[in-house]
């Protein structure tokens with residue numbers, strides 16, 4: 135579904151991603167883990183079209199998407215739930231969700247998809263009329279994901295969805311991610327919470343300072359001595 | 369000063385402030401969405417006023433009808449202005465972009481002023497439309513009905529803008545871009561286009577205000593920049609991002625001018641700045657800023 139072919143990305147003159155190749159197959163959850171500053175956010179911002187790679191190619195469903203602006207990538211089903219959530223703080227929960235379906239083609243099924251979001255995160259329904267900026271951290275994260283789902287994603291890019299959540303909520307979040315995936319959405323998951331992220335994934339990638347360090351099946355990565363020491367804290 | 373005069377001045381001030389509020393909300397919308405302080409904002413008001421004047425002079429059409437025709441035209445002017453002059457700056461680094469935007473909009477303002485002066489022969493030549501409506505007299509108060517009609521229309525336009533922002537997809541998108549541009553992009557909103565639309569709407573509001581100015585007072589080629597500065601005061605006073613605050617700010621500055629103008633008209637601009645400083649001392653983020 136998605137193939138990064140040896141992409142390199144720089145901020146100005148400073149290179150941060152070096153020839154990264156990565157693929158997400160349809161229906162999969164793929165986890166991308168790595169330490170702070172490894173380049174995870176940079177990678178998905180490049181997939182979303184916020185950054186343009188200096189080299190390499192990004193192919194989605196067989197065709198290069200490098201020339202598509204971000205909103206056209208959303209229209210194709212590539213939807214990012216960003217780190218830091220980036221909600222519209224003065225708009226209500228409902229309005230934030232509505233904007234997830236801003237693309238004209240998405241407005242038709244808006245009501246139905248909103249029902250699906252309520253079902254996944256019942257708490258959001260209770261807070262429908264509340265300003266997004268006044269939600270708790272956990273609720274904001276739910277709203278960010280809910281808003282992403284309103285864009286009818288086919289490939290969902292999740293940037294650290296469990297950050298700042300209490301342990302109970304983290305478990306709930308991973309359950310929600312699996313549920314979304316079972317509905318047929320492919321997911322590229324970025325996480326600090328490496329164990330959980332790898333456990334729910336079909337495939338894993340480990341990024342270190344912009345270089346691909348390891349890739350493979352989650353079981354293999356979870357037992358890799360170096361990865362254990364560096365990311366899993368076990 | 370006796371109370372009748374005071375009440376009269378307050379009424380005049382509110383009526384005057386309404387038009388300020390309208391144009392200032394336009395400027396604020398543009399600034400909120402694009403981050404560009406459009407120094408040519410007042411020029412669009414002036415040009416629109418002239419256009420209404422010329423059309424009225426030539427065809428004797430109803431000036432209010434002319435405002436309804438000319439204002440939407442300025443939507444296109446604002447849209448094109450953004451596309452031609454502001455959008456090309458977007459790729460620059462932040463501080464370069466800010467400096468360039470000041471130069472570009474200021475340059476446009478100066479050109480607009482010269483353009484209007486050239487065609488009206490004189491920078492200070494005041495143009496106004498003669499439209500007479502009988503003054504309402506209530507007790508000892510004189511209510512200028514023309515200004516009342518204008519005020520009513522101003523409020524109607526502000527209400528329409530509010531409904532647009534609150535209840536349409538496009539309006540919500542405009543708010544979204546103001547509140548989190550990157551979040552908006554990731555939501556599939558074409559933020560480049562929203563920038564142009566915000567310039568269009570903001571300019572349209574300035575144009576409507578220009579039409580109203582020419583109806584109930586006058587326009588002259590050199591009013592643009594001072595007005596832009598006044599709207600800037602209004603926006604900062606109201607609180608960045610709050611349209612209700614901006615509306616209040618407009619009315620407060622209108623009131624200040626009206627009352628001080630009764631004693632001496634020369635101090636109108638000073639009042640705007642003094643009021644601004646006063647408000648900021650008490651509320652550093654403006655009346656309703658957050």
Ligand SMILES: Nc1ncnc2c1ncn2[C@@H]1O[C@H](COP(=O)(O)OP(=O)(O)OP(=O)(O)O)[C@@H](O)[C@H]1O
Nearest residue numbers: 145148150168169170171172173174175176177217
């Ligand atoms: N806008 C920017 N300008 C310049 N450098 C940046 C910018 N954003 C990120 N970087 C740098 O690029 C590198 C990768 O950053 P990135 O945000 O992709 O890391 P990350 O893996 O997402 O880290 P974290 O887990 O802390 O979110 C870092 O060294 C960071 O300092």
Ligand SMILES: [Mg+2]
Nearest residue numbers: 174175176217
């Ligand atoms: Mg990150």
